[in-house]
Amino acid sequence: MLEVQALTIRAGADTLVKDLSLRLEEGSLTCLIGPSGCGKSSLVKWLAGVLAPDLHAEGAATIDGTPVTFPHRDIAYQPQQDTLFPWLTTAENACLGLEIGGMDRRAARDRVKALFPAFGLEGHEESFPDQLSGGMRQRAAFLRTIVQDARVLLLDEPFSALDAVTRLHMQDWLVERLAERPRAALMVTHDLFEATQMADRVLVMASGPGRLVADIPIPMPSAERSETALAEIRSKLKLMLLKETS
Numbered sequence: 001m002l003e004v005q006a007l008t009i010r011a012g013a014d015t016l017v018k019d020l021s022l023r024l025e026e027g028s029l030t031c032l033i034g035p036s037g038c039g040k041s042s043l044v045k046w047l048a049g050v051l052a053p054d055l056h057a058e059g060a061a062t063i064d065g066t067p068v069t070f071p072h073r074d075i076a077y078q079p080q081q082d083t084l085f086p087w088l089t090t091a092e093n094a095c096l097g098l099e100i101g102g103m104d105r106r107a108a109r110d111r112v113k114a115l116f117p118a119f120g121l122e123g124h125e126e127s128f129p130d131q132l133s134g135g136m137r138q139r140a141a142f143l144r145t146i147v148q149d150a151r152v153l154l155l156d157e158p159f160s161a162l163d164a165v166t167r168l169h170m171q172d173w174l175v176e177r178l179a180e181r182p183r184a185a186l187m188v189t190h191d192l193f194e195a196t197q198m199a200d201r202v203l204v205m206a207s208g209p210g211r212l213v214a215d216i217p218i219p220m221p222s223a224e225r226s227e228t229a230l231a232e233i234r235s236k237l238k239l240m241l242l243k244e245t246s
């Protein structure tokens with residue numbers, strides 16, 4: 001579905017990401033892990049079309065074999081910071097992606113409002129971002145991304161600010177929604193439990209320069225995952241990360 005070929009990202013003379021290629025399939029949730037600073041966010045930002053202007057990227061991408069440039073209407077992106085507009089209410093922020101995509105304001109409102117209870121945001125539709133907790137803000141940003149009809153989802157540490165129970169709830173919610181409506185999802189996370197529980201594939205990045213060093217499939221359906229099998233995969237991932245950070 002989405003294919004990246006030979007992506008290199010430079011900051012002046014420094015190479016941040018080098019010659020990175022990957023393919024994301026529809027109906028697949030891929031987690032991207034790697035040490036801090038290895039270039040995970042830079043890759044995702046490039047795919048979202050929001051790479052900082054001082055960075056220079058070379059590389060190509062296709063969707064279903066057709067060359068694309070970013071930003072692209074088939075791609076929805078949740079950045080690491082919630083980036084809610086402080087002058088818009090929670091509901092208005094959550095509607096933004098839909099409205100930019102051309103949806104009528106009332107229809108966008110109805111679609112996001114239906115999801116407020118599942119996101120623990122009910123009663124906060126008219127609150128402004130500075131009236132929300134960090135976790136609520138992150139859920140509002142997640143909502144803004146997930147309601148879009150985009151075929152590709154890019155989620156950069158979408159649950160990092162959530163408490164443990166809410167995080168588990170949102171992880172399950174996302175896995176269920178992706179099962180109902182397959183998309184190609186790429187999720188950056190530092191949490192190996194989250195990665196092995198949710199993903200059907202984990203990509204490992206190394207730094208200096210940023211590159212992919214492993215592609216680990218997790219072929220089991222999430223309902224059938226045994227703790228023993230997942231613990232084995234986590235140990236393998238942990239060893240890789242330790243090697244990359246030592």
Ligand SMILES: Nc1ncnc2c1ncn2[C@@H]1O[C@H](COP(=O)(O)OP(=O)(O)OP(=O)(O)O)[C@@H](O)[C@H]1O
Pocket residue numbers: 011016034035036037038039040041042043052054055
């Ligand atoms: N605008 C920029 N100009 C110069 N260097 C940058 C810029 N943005 C990021 N970098 C550098 O690029 C490298 C990769 O950063 P990036 O945010 O992609 O890493 P990351 O793997 O997502 O890290 P983390 O896990 O901590 O979020 C880092 O060394 C960072 O300092």
